[in-house]
Amino acid sequence: MDVSKLEAIDVHTHAESSRERPGEKHAFAEAAEEYFGESEHPNAWEVAEYYRNLRMAAVIFTVDMEMKTGQRRVPNEEVLEAAKENPDVLIPFASIHPARGAMGVKEARRLIEMGVRGFKFHPNLQDFYPNDRMAYPLYEVIAEAGLVALFHTGHSGMGTGMPGGGGVRLKYSNPMYIDDVAVDFPEMKIILAHPSFPWQDEALSVCLHKPNVYIDLSGWSPKYFPENLVHYANTLLKRKMLFGSDYPAIKPERWISDFEQAGFREEVRPLILKENAARLFGLEGS
Structure with missing residues (x-):
């Protein structure tokens, strides 16, 4: 990956369908399409092609929510295969x-050997508090490998508008629960995904207090960002904020267009769009 040739690094994109199971949708897809106003469900290879055309790199993942929804996950191996074929x-x-327990830990070790660079957690869709000791064996493996853990925080677009919110409980995504994880695993880099409505100040506090915690700005158009978030991104946290779109829910072109009008200082924009992520992932010399 030649970072010097990239316009940006998007740290939050989804492989929403499997190349082996095209057209398959999970139960939340229709409601999510209405909430975000997007109906694309790309596989990992399609994400690669899209971002190459934009001269951007993308952190890509699926979400393991089989236990809650019964929906088969896009295989982690498929995401890795696409990345190996599109390393640029x-x-x-x-x-x-x-909750996969010892089998999950075994899977994580195998995936790390195969070249995975981090792990995505979605407490709302996985029904767990991030500081639940059930998850600690998995965190230990991630920390040992020097990789990144990314946690969904704040409101969930998934389930919004469905009866009972689709069974999604928002309480799990308060970023303050991740403060415990940052204390117990100080060597593990942590990304708090999204502006953390309605707990934005909690997220800013955790990020400011813990050196290993970062915030990605995905899932919202920057024109709707809370004033306090923009203030800290321009000042004390300017080296800990990361560009993320949440593609395909929000297209990166739209995000960046709104970002340019959202009050971010000119000298801060390149940090958020690329430089902070390049440093976090050790890509600065690439």
Whole structure:
């Protein structure tokens, strides 16, 4: 990956369908399409092609929510395969539900050997508090390998508008629960995904207090960012904020267009769009 040739690094994109099972949708897809106003469900190879055309790199993952929804996950191996075939644009993350226990830990070790660069957790869709000791054996493997753990935080677009929110419980995504994880695994880099409505100040506090915690700005158009988030991104946390779109829910072109009008300082923009992520993933010399 030649970072010097990239316009940006998007740290939050989804492989929403399997190349082996085209057209398959999970139960939340229709509601999510209405909420985000997007109906694309790309596989990992399609994400690679899209980002190459934009001269951007993308952290890509699926979400392991089989236990809650019964929906088969896009195989982590498929994401890795696509990344190996498209190393110029894809940075592969895996997703393993912590409740998979010893089998999940075994899977994580195997995926790390195969080249995964981090792990995605979605507490709302996996029904767990991030500081639940059930998840700690998995965190230990991630920390030992020097990889990144990315946690969904704040409101969930998944389930929004469905009866009972589709069974999604928002309580699990308060970023303050991740403060415990940052204390117990200080060597593990942690990304708090999304502006953390309604707990934005909690996320800013955790990120400011813990050196190993970062925030990605995905899932929202920057024109809707809370004023406090923009203020800290321009000042004390300017080296800990990361560009993320949440593609395909939000297209990166739209995100960047709105970002340019959202009050971010000119000298801060390149940090958020590329430089902070390049440093986090050790790509600065690439």
